[in-house]
Amino acid sequence: MSLTLEIMRIFLPLVLVCGIAVFVVLRMIHKTKKGTLGKKKTRGAQNLLDSLIPLGMVIGFIAAIFVSLLLPIALLSSIAWGPGIGLLFGYFAYEIYSKKKKIIHNDSFP
Template sequence: MGFVMAIVPVLIAGGVAVFVIGRLKHKYNQGNLGRKKSKGAQVLLDSFIPMGMLLGCTVGIILGMFFSISLLSTVSLGASIGYLAGYFAYEIYSKEKTVGDG
């Protein structure tokens, strides 16, 4: 049982990473990766995925302190869920029109 609990977070994080990287690669190859015209909007767009990972790690640390789950598991699962949430935020924001985008 301990072996399974050690492998599950790695499999989930790996699956999320493969999904996100595969989707971004597909969008890049098609030429429709999200781009904004203003520099500030582009910086915000590019920071969604790393900020999602940081927020996920923070939530994982907080949950690891209050529940009897391994801190390493909660941090890795939090980072992978944050990575996925950051990707979805990236997708949503890249489709929205902002001031300066024609």
């Protein structure tokens, strides 16, 4: 029984992070084929938008190291979880930042 639990502890982070990575890649492929990737007007805003996903992974990696230092979690396990969760948060930040603001025109006012 303990061997099974040990194998689960080893492979569970790998399987979940791989699932997150496949989800993000497939969503970006879908957005590319559909033509709905986020586009910003200025070059600086577009650079920020393009760097949100890698930046999320770097921040997740750094956070994982700090969590591993402060809590009794193995360093290798936290290094597996950190960039994966950062990838997911970076993707969500990309989705939120790439939304175009809708301007509501109200014709009832003169």
